[in-house]
Amino acid sequence: MIQSEPPLTTHTKAADLIKKHKRESKFFFRVEEDEWREIVSKLPLDRLIFLAMWCSGDDINILFLENGFRPLGVRVAFSIDRYLAVSQIRPAAIIYERMIWELWGKEAMNAVDLRPWLDRGLWKHTWPLSSKQAPTTWPPEQYDYEMPPDIVQKGGELATIDPSSCQGFSPSLWRFAMVGETIIKAESLYGYTHRSIISNLLNKNVLEVLPRISRINAVDSVAHQIAFAHAIEDMAQFMPTAKVLRKRVILSELSKIIAHLLYLSQLFRQLGIGIIASRCEIARELLMRWSAHYYGHRWLMDCVFPGTVRSIDEMGEEATEKLPAKVKYLCAEAHKLMHGFPGLIDSLQDIGVLSTEQAIQFNIGGVIGRASGRDVDIRRYMPEYRLEWLSPRTFTSGDVYARMQLRFQEIENALQIIETILQDVEEEAPVEDKKIIVETLYGEGIGVCEGVQGDLWYYIKVEGGIIKDIFIRDPAANQAYVLQGILQGELWENQSIIRASFGILSTGVDL
Amino acid sequence: MAVIRALFDSVFGKIKPLDQKIGHTNQILHLFPVPCGDCNGCILEINALRGAAFDISASGLAFVDHPAIANILLITGVLTRSMIPYLEKNWELMPEPKAIVTVGACAINKNVFDENYAVLKETTGGEDCILKIEGCPPAPQQIMEGLLGVLGLRPQSELDLPHPPHSPLYEEPLHQPSTDENSDNSTG
Numbered sequence: 001m002i003q004s005e006p007p008l009t010t011h012t013k014a015a016d017l018i019k020k021h022k023r024e025s026k027f028f029f030r031v032e033e034d035e036w037r038e039i040v041s042k043l044p045l046d047r048l049i050f051l052a053m054w055c056s057g058d059d060i061n062i063l064f065l066e067n068g069f070r071p072l073g074v075r076v077a078f079s080i081d082r083y084l085a086v087s088q089i090r091p092a093a094i095i096y097e098r099m100i101w102e103l104w105g106k107e108a109m110n111a112v113d114l115r116p117w118l119d120r121g122l123w124k125h126t127w128p129l130s131s132k133q134a135p136t137t138w139p140p141e142q143y144d145y146e147m148p149p150d151i152v153q154k155g156g157e158l159a160t161i162d163p164s165s166c167q168g169f170s171p172s173l174w175r176f177a178m179v180g181e182t183i184i185k186a187e188s189l190y191g192y193t194h195r196s197i198i199s200n201l202l203n204k205n206v207l208e209v210l211p212r213i214s215r216i217n218a219v220d221s222v223a224h225q226i227a228f229a230h231a232i233e234d235m236a237q238f239m240p241t242a243k244v245l246r247k248r249v250i251l252s253e254l255s256k257i258i259a260h261l262l263y264l265s266q267l268f269r270q271l272g273i274g275i276i277a278s279r280c281e282i283a284r285e286l287l288m289r290w291s292a293h294y295y296g297h298r299w300l301m302d303c304v305f306p307g308t309v310r311s312i313d314e315m316g317e318e319a320t321e322k323l324p325a326k327v328k329y330l331c332a333e334a335h336k337l338m339h340g341f342p343g344l345i346d347s348l349q350d351i352g353v354l355s356t357e358q359a360i361q362f363n364i365g366g367v368i369g370r371a372s373g374r375d376v377d378i379r380r381y382m383p384e385y386r387l388e389w390l391s392p393r394t395f396t397s398g399d400v401y402a403r404m405q406l407r408f409q410e411i412e413n414a415l416q417i418i419e420t421i422l423q424d425v426e427e428e429a430p431v432e433d434k435k436i437i438v439e440t441l442y443g444e445g446i447g448v449c450e451g452v453q454g455d456l457w458y459y460i461k462v463e464g465g466i467i468k469d470i471f472i473r474d475p476a477a478n479q480a481y482v483l484q485g486i487l488q489g490e491l492w493e494n495q496s497i498i499r500a501s502f503g504i505l506s507t508g509v510d511l
Numbered sequence: 512m513a514v515i516r517a518l519f520d521s522v523f524g525k526i527k528p529l530d531q532k533i534g535h536t537n538q539i540l541h542l543f544p545v546p547c548g549d550c551n552g553c554i555l556e557i558n559a560l561r562g563a564a565f566d567i568s569a570s571g572l573a574f575v576d577h578p579a580i581a582n583i584l585l586i587t588g589v590l591t592r593s594m595i596p597y598l599e600k601n602w603e604l605m606p607e608p609k610a611i612v613t614v615g616a617c618a619i620n621k622n623v624f625d626e627n628y629a630v631l632k633e634t635t636g637g638e639d640c641i642l643k644i645e646g647c648p649p650a651p652q653q654i655m656e657g658l659l660g661v662l663g664l665r666p667q668s669e670l671d672l673p674h675p676p677h678s679p680l681y682e683e684p685l686h687q688p689s690t691d692e693n694s695d696n697s698t699g
Contacts, residue, residue, distance in 0.1 A: 218552030278563030285564035
């Protein structure tokens with residue numbers, strides 16, 4: 001029997017249902033408990049993409065994406081601290097339901113999983129972001145592992161990777177149940193680097209938090225800065241000048257090249273191919289020094305501000321010839337060596353496969369999503385970018401090989417974009433010098449940026465320049481969740497290679 | 512700090528480099544880095560020292576994969592409650608003489624972050640800390656310079672340490688990042 005697909009309509013049933021309600025704010029519609037049940041029941045036949053979910057006070061905010069990029073929010077207040085889960089229909093919500101339970105103490109009914117995602121039992125309070133927080137019990141509750149209980153009796157074994165033995169990756173605890181060399185079950189625990197970024201940003205002035213935004217995730221610092229700036233500009237109805245937008249593209253692409261080179265070098269180190277890793281490492285160091293010289297920071301921190309960028313006049317268009325040519329040469333060398341390395345391509349194909357269906361279910365974007373055939377690139381909707389700059393993706397098998405090839409492709413593409421911008425000097429008409437006056441800011445804004453892991457979203461609510469509500473949707477969170485499933489059935493010797501192909505996830509997860 | 516430093520110097524400080532010009536030494540510091548609540552900046556700058564851009568093999572520094580053979584525990588990031596058991600475990604496993612080196616502004620004074628339910632008020636290292644490497648994050652050269660100082664080697668500027676600009680792979684006039692460029696700009 002052939003199942004008919006839901007009709008391709010722009011406004012789907014659940015979206016229509018949401019929009020029938022009272023629009024409470026720019027992005028959110030207020031619905032009642034019963035109405036939320038109805039919306040959830042319509043979601044299976046809907047194309048709304050689940051983006052993020054968090055609490056503010058007694059309300060639960062659920063953010064969807066309509067048509068792939070337009071935010072559509074639902075705000076529900078529940079009489080008791082329980083709400084109907086969406087993770088059964090949208091698996092991307094699993095980690096958010098887990099976070100809401102451990103941070104705000106609101107329980108998702110019918111949830112797929114409610115075990116702690118970030119809380120390792122050592123926090124000062126339970127439900128720390130809730131008004132009902134209480135001291136924790138001691139000793140901490142034992143985490144309930146989803147490991148096969150009889151694995152040892154069947155001749156299998158358990159292996160653990162300690163968060164302090166991460167060898168350069170941010171701390172996360174991995175447990176593997178294995179039979180022979182095959183991984184039967186893999187489970188990861190995060191939260192070791194959790195600094196509670198949200199409580200660090202709440203009730204602070206917009207300008208005061210800028211250094212913190214830069215330091216949430218060093219690898220993706222520019223994406224955080226741009227997404228935050230976009231959210232503030234969205235709130236202030238402010239459009240930066242073309243010159244500012246051009247500089248932001250350079251910064252963003254530069255940071256992506258640096259990150260891809262880092263991930264590629266880590267992958268080749270795991271593979272034991274120093275000759276290629278060394279090319280990536282030297283190219284990365286060269287670019288970081290270039291960044292320090294022209295933008296004042298190796299990691300490009302404190303470079304983007306709402307409405308403007310730092311060093312706007314420091315780096316003129318004459319810098320075209322100063323973009324290190326050696327970087328391009330080293331990247332091309334690494335790519336060539338990779339193709340010529342005996343047996344490498346064969347050994348990386350068909351391992352660590354993330355299917356297109358999984359990528360869609362968990363809303364996986366970035367290189368990992370694109371390598372699985374889910375062609376989501378939020379740069380298409382960012383005002384800074386032109387569509388012709390973005391090259392089409394040609395590797396969609398979802399395995400380690402596709403992710404590695406795509407990283408090389410994205411580096412090449414990013415270098416081209418930077419060169420295009422530096423060469424394409426347009427005489428800009430003098431514009432009126434406008435500024436965002438932070439103290440007058442009221443309302444809410446959503447900002448987005450395509451970071452190295454994918455689409456990074458910021459929701460901010462500001463009153464008189466003070467942040468009253470904020471949530472960061474980091475793409476690494478869902479990638480970390482699906483990685484556990486991908487490792488199942490793989491050989492033990494491949495686990496570090498597969499993990500390296502995903503990049504560094506824990507900083508994005510922990511927040 | 513003074514007691515630990517004295518004990519440490521008694522083993523490492525008296526041993527002079529074999530060749531002051533090229534910085535060779537017969538004593539090796541075994542480093543075991545552990546990131547706590549960091550943004551990954553500091554730990555990746557430490558890891559950069561392991562890569563091809565910085566050849567530290569001849570400089571008396573070596574990274575190890577297990578604390579049982581380490582002398583120095585390199586700690587980055589703010590002190591999170593969830594990492595405390597692992598830090599303690601690693602510290603217990605390390606043989607004497609041992610010491611802590613904190614890398615980056617977050618580990619030294621929490622930088623821009625606040626104490627909260629997940630982050631401790633105390634800073635990393637305590638009395639066992641013999642060196643604090645400033646910066647947000649500090650560049651690999653700064654980290655190397657600080658660690659070589661523990662071995663009694665001369666600073667980088669005098670020593671002409673292995674440095675990428677001298678490599679034939681580099682053709683660009685590279686800028687040598689100064690302390691200001693890599694230090695925390697957050698207050699500005």
